[in-house]
Amino acid sequence: MRHIGGNPGRSGHARSLEADRLVYRTRSLLARFFNAPDPSCIVFTLNATDALNLAIKGLVEPGDHVIFTAMEHNSVLRPLGGLRRSGTISTTMVPCDREGFPDLDFLERSFQRRTRLVICNHASNVSGTILPVEEICRLAHAHGAHFLLDAAQTAGVLPLDVAAAQFDLLAFAGHKSLLGPPGTGGLYVRPGLELKPWREGGTGSHSEQDLHPETMPERLEAGTLNGPGLAGLEAGVSFIESVGLENICRHERQLRAYLKKRLQELPGVRVYGPEKEEQCVAVLSFTVEGIDCGELGHILENSYGILCRTGLHCAPLAHKAIGTYPQGTVRLSPGYFNTAAEVDYLAGALEEIIALAAN
């Protein structure tokens, strides 16, 4: 990438062509990674939020009904909220229990004649809960609705096979477990499902026409793509393939289990999410009795160099479901490059903070 610097698809010169090849390779790699039938099913976006907006706003029509779960991120809640406020659509939220699992009987009863779309987070960014998305997808299809998977937390750790699961749409973030840089993400669109573009403009083709091309992926991509970011995303996904998804998942689950064990040994610490490790990805939320989570995050960073996220994590309904609204939680996300020694260091830090707070 350091030596290319061209604008992908915008000219016939060698550097533009090399930049375009880089984009194509990344597209092909992700298509294979998600078992999509064709690279043109993968559209690049700014991030997962951008992909979810494109999917939702590209699909729904006035009068439609959309179902979502309480574990959704604001990247789903807010586009739906805006469309609901403008009177464009109606929505139903499926409640979730304290472990973060949705009420499937409620979901089954929620379908209406105009239900066009069901949206579900693959795993919660608050509790780590893995939702039964294949089953929810089957229910959506049985009622004539499309299914949109938010795989922001799972792409790069859990296997995703869009063909086997028959997902219609899958939104992914590049900068999380796919190990790419911030500012990358994308959307898988099932062949034959035509979304309305919400950006139109330059595509490097048919420059004489004033209408945007209708073929994928250009149909949903306008303007210059993030070439350097996609080069990083290609490197990230290639690394995952070389290590093996199952090895990454195993390492992260072991670390999460160890982290949970160490946290539960500490006085006043409460850990949230499912009991069983196989029902979670490596995201762990906790609170410490008598200590504000924002303050705790600040101390962890400034006195120990431990970075975490505190508060509501852009998912207020998930916190209501697990019982941590409005105070929020401290969230830790052990990754493939973290170690058990780092978990021990964190546990030691928390022990000190809790002891100091008690005195």
Place this chain on the structure above:
Amino acid sequence: MAASCYITFSTPYFALRAEDLLRQTEYAFKMVPVPRSISSSCGTALLCRCEEAEAICRFLAEKEVEWAELHRLEEEEGASFLSFFRKGGR
């Protein structure tokens, strides 16, 4: 009289898809800027041997690659000053 055949594509994606698929075949080809005599559109065309051009087009259609047009450009040897550069001059 030398002839070159150019295949153009409806979008840059299809040009890259064609390149990817054709690399897995024995066809000789090269990705080049679209000659201005063919189209005012920016982008990349596939340059190939004229005797293989129709077979390549059929192959691409089978693979659902939307190629736009097939052009045969006749060129008298040495008629254009550009041929000096095309031969690697300068």
